[in-house]
Amino acid sequence: MNMEEEKKQEILLMKGNEAVAHAAIRCGCDGYFGYPITPQSEILETLTVEKPWETTGMVVVQAESEVASINMVYGGGSTGKRVMTSSSSPGVALMQEGITYMAGAEVPGLIVNVQRGGPGLGTIQPSQSDYFQSTRGGGNGDYNVIVLAPASVQEMADFVDLSFELAFRYRTPVIMLSDGVIGQMMEKLVLPPFKPRRTDEEVRQQCPWAITGKKGRKNNIITSLELDPHIMEDHNVHLQKKYAEIRAKEVRYEEYMTEDADILIVAFGSASRLAQKAIELCRQEGMRVGMLRPITLWPFPTEAIRKTSTRVKAILSLEINAGQMVEDIRLAVEGRCPVHHYGRMGGIVPTPEEIVEQIKSIK
Amino acid sequence: MKHEIIIAGFGGQGVLSMGKILAYAALFEDKEVTWMPSYGPEQRGGTANVTVIISDERISSPILSQYDTAVILNQPSLDKFEQTLKPGGILIYDPYGISNPPKRKDIRIFRINAMDTVAEMDNVKAYNMLVLGGMLEANPVVENENIVKALRKTLPARHHNLIPLNEAALQKGHEVIEEVKAE
Numbered sequence: 001m002n003m004e005e006e007k008k009q010e011i012l013l014m015k016g017n018e019a020v021a022h023a024a025i026r027c028g029c030d031g032y033f034g035y036p037i038t039p040q041s042e043i044l045e046t047l048t049v050e051k052p053w054e055t056t057g058m059v060v061v062q063a064e065s066e067v068a069s070i071n072m073v074y075g076g077g078s079t080g081k082r083v084m085t086s087s088s089s090p091g092v093a094l095m096q097e098g099i100t101y102m103a104g105a106e107v108p109g110l111i112v113n114v115q116r117g118g119p120g121l122g123t124i125q126p127s128q129s130d131y132f133q134s135t136r137g138g139g140n141g142d143y144n145v146i147v148l149a150p151a152s153v154q155e156m157a158d159f160v161d162l163s164f165e166l167a168f169r170y171r172t173p174v175i176m177l178s179d180g181v182i183g184q185m186m187e188k189l190v191l192p193p194f195k196p197r198r199t200d201e202e203v204r205q206q207c208p209w210a211i212t213g214k215k216g217r218k219n220n221i222i223t224s225l226e227l228d229p230h231i232m233e234d235h236n237v238h239l240q241k242k243y244a245e246i247r248a249k250e251v252r253y254e255e256y257m258t259e260d261a262d263i264l265i266v267a268f269g270s271a272s273r274l275a276q277k278a279i280e281l282c283r284q285e286g287m288r289v290g291m292l293r294p295i296t297l298w299p300f301p302t303e304a305i306r307k308t309s310t311r312v313k314a315i316l317s318l319e320i321n322a323g324q325m326v327e328d329i330r331l332a333v334e335g336r337c338p339v340h341h342y343g344r345m346g347g348i349v350p351t352p353e354e355i356v357e358q359i360k361s362i363k
Numbered sequence: 364m365k366h367e368i369i370i371a372g373f374g375g376q377g378v379l380s381m382g383k384i385l386a387y388a389a390l391f392e393d394k395e396v397t398w399m400p401s402y403g404p405e406q407r408g409g410t411a412n413v414t415v416i417i418s419d420e421r422i423s424s425p426i427l428s429q430y431d432t433a434v435i436l437n438q439p440s441l442d443k444f445e446q447t448l449k450p451g452g453i454l455i456y457d458p459y460g461i462s463n464p465p466k467r468k469d470i471r472i473f474r475i476n477a478m479d480t481v482a483e484m485d486n487v488k489a490y491n492m493l494v495l496g497g498m499l500e501a502n503p504v505v506e507n508e509n510i511v512k513a514l515r516k517t518l519p520a521r522h523h524n525l526i527p528l529n530e531a532a533l534q535k536g537h538e539v540i541e542e543v544k545a546e
Contacts, residue, residue, distance in 0.1 A: 185425045186398035276423035351428035
């Protein structure tokens with residue numbers, strides 16, 4: 001078999017959820033802890049079928065609840081292990097306490113949210129209504145977590161390793177904010193190459209802060225509690241410095257046909273796919289529409305949107321929610337051009353034709 | 364080249380797996396492909412549908428509201444999707460259980476007596492393959508041989524003994540589909 005054929009063979013067809021599971025096994029993930037919920041159950045199902053504990057040694061546990069899952073991630077991350085959980089919106093709401101504890105204690109970990117419509121138990125259909133929950137820090141205290149928004153099955157796979165890299169570089173939880181469209185759809189993808197799990201020695205070297213057995217060094221204490229407010233303020237200042245560094249270095253976004261655009265759509269995840277179709281339809285009618293797709297929702301591509309806002313007539317924030325990211329866009333634009341929002345809620349996904357109508361109503 | 368296809372019917376008719384086999388076949392032809400199922404509670408006894416897009420170029424939205432081809436296997440799906448076909452589009456339907464047949468004059472309509480045919484063949488489980496064969500006769504979006512390859516890929520090894528039955532149904536589908544005029 002020549003290289004060409006070998007490369008061809010690696011192109012697979014799978015669901016976004018399945019891609020997350022396969023990518024986790026391949027990127028040296030040490031443990032997954034989760035509880036089933038539609039529309040993300042295939043992640044746990046795929047891991048159970050693949051049995052990574054027999055190959056890479058990765059642990060897979062179906063926990064008794066989402067609260068248990070996130071605290072297992074807190075525990076695993078405290079020992080310097082690459083551990084993750086996944087859930088859908090109401091389940092991720094339950095995890096917020098654990099996430100703020102991890103942010104406070106500076107424990108890395110990955111939380112995958114395949115969003116569904118809310119509020120409450122809501123519906124099982126796709127939604128993007130957890131934008132605020134993810135980007136504002138859904139728990140208490142002054143904190144942020146890095147939020148990556150995959151827009152394809154390929155990105156569902158690629159962002160798993162990226163999330164772990166960022167989580168450990170900055171000692172922070174990372175959220176992959178997906179939704180029922182990207183989780184449930186099948187697309188072509190190439191799985192990332194195999195990367196072995198870190199050895200205990202590598203963990204000790206790379207994570208000197210982790211709980212690894214204190215032989216030969218002083219205690220490492222993982223906690224988010226500090227009763228002395230002066231020390232707690234210093235800790236907060238340290239966290240804010242870290243967040244400023246992340247804002248400066250880790251903004252990711254993609255532009256699509258923006259060079260000559262009169263109207264700029266800003267959309268992330270599945271909404272960006274719908275927006276692309278709407279742009280194709282608009283361009284057929286001679287309308288100059290482009291898109292900026294934030295890949296990191298936090299840190300937000302504020303600077304890029306600010307720059308673009310000086311050369312477009314209007315911006316449309318397309319979100320599958322009541323209008324959440326539109327606030328960040330308005331903060332970036334600072335009144336330089338009108339900023340509109342269009343979205344559907346409760347599990348209804350707008351059609352490309354509907355979006356075209358919205359764009360026409362702006363012109 | 365781009366084909367935007369909706370396949371819709373009752374849960375249990377093999378709608379989703381038919382779409383999956385079609386998607387895999389397109390993969391073997393180096394096409395871009397997306398497969399987007401309805402995954403709501405309607406799958407339990409109600410209607411199920413899947414959107415399959417096959418293209419030479421990168422696919423934008425996996426969700427559509429207009430289609431080139433609709434494969435319709437029950438009345439509720441016909442009521443819902445007949446209007447979503449683009450003018451000149453292809454509608455394929457199984458008349459079994461259909462009381463109000465398609466009416467549009469600006470599309471091509473094909474009828475396939477799939478339920479009756481698989482019953483005659485004593486091959487009921489290959490219903491969706493018979494329909495798929497019919498669809499490929501009306502609109503050859505992928506090669507037959509790649510459908511068989513896709514079957515091998517998607518069926519668990521313990522069911523590979525069923526592949527000849529599925530191939531027979533696929534072939535029969537090509538033969539029994541007929542173009543009709545709107546009533």
